[in-house]
Amino acid sequence: MSKTSFEPQKILFPMPVSLVVTGNMEKSNIVTIAWVTLLTSAPPTLGISVGTKGFSGNEILNNKHFTVNIASADIMVEADFCGINSGKDVDKFQRTGFTKLPSKHIPSPIIKECPLNIECELVESSIVGRTNHFVGKILQVHMDTDKLKDTEKPGSYIPEAMNPLIYMGGAREYRTLGEKIGDAYSIGKNLK
Numbered sequence: 001m002s003k004t005s006f007e008p009q010k011i012l013f014p015m016p017v018s019l020v021v022t023g024n025m026e027k028s029n030i031v032t033i034a035w036v037t038l039l040t041s042a043p044p045t046l047g048i049s050v051g052t053k054g055f056s057g058n059e060i061l062n063n064k065h066f067t068v069n070i071a072s073a074d075i076m077v078e079a080d081f082c083g084i085n086s087g088k089d090v091d092k093f094q095r096t097g098f099t100k101l102p103s104k105h106i107p108s109p110i111i112k113e114c115p116l117n118i119e120c121e122l123v124e125s126s127i128v129g130r131t132n133h134f135v136g137k138i139l140q141v142h143m144d145t146d147k148l149k150d151t152e153k154p155g156s157y158i159p160e161a162m163n164p165l166i167y168m169g170g171a172r173e174y175r176t177l178g179e180k181i182g183d184a185y186s187i188g189k190n191l192k
């Protein structure tokens with residue numbers, strides 16, 4: 001087997017699709033963001049990468065809060081719509097028909113149609129090139145109860161019900177999760 005090399009801009013990278021909501025219950029916007037990652041567990045933080053040219057970056061800088069809503073494959077068309085239109089031009093809640101639910105700690109709403117929702121307070125920001133790097137402190141996490149076998153245990157998720165939408169960056173295509181193939185932090189013990 002041999003390897004071939006690419007420029008960093010062409011990297012193939014699998015990412016779950018998130019819908020980031022800014023604003024408040026009355027006036028809010030949705031932006032599709034695939035560049036999201038958990039950063040630390042204590043304190044709980046996550047990072048998102050948001051372009052400086054769009055509507056959402058300034059909203060987050062001004063309001064200092066946002067929600068991250070993990071999209072399921074069932075809402076692929078709406079999620080893509082939010083990634084090819086700007087809040088400068090369209091009301092994305094109105095166009096997608098998504099339902100706003102109030103957050104517990106911040107004015108930005110969560111999206112009912114997303115199985116997993118995360119409330120964040122902006123704690124750090126920096127600009128790299130044409131992108132804002134935002135660090136959000138996670139204040140609250142919500143999950144649909146019908147996506148869990150045991151509502152006390154987030155790990156008891158029902159994969160077919162959660163059905164997260166995966167974006168293959170570099171190939172520009174959407175995929176769904178495959179089968180479970182092993183237990184993390186455990187299967188490695190089988191190495192002979």
Ligand SMILES: Cc1cc2nc3c(=O)[nH]c(=O)nc-3n(C[C@H](O)[C@H](O)[C@H](O)COP(=O)(O)O)c2cc1C
Pocket residue numbers: 017029030031032033034035036049050051053054055056057079080082083084085086087088167
């Ligand atoms: C699958 C997908 C993933 C995207 N990921 C990001 C991202 O991680 N960061 C970003 O700034 N824009 C990303 N975009 C582009 C923005 O969603 C797009 O520029 C959007 O129109 C900006 O909306 P706004 O002006 O309402 O903020 C993505 C778009 C798609 C379709």
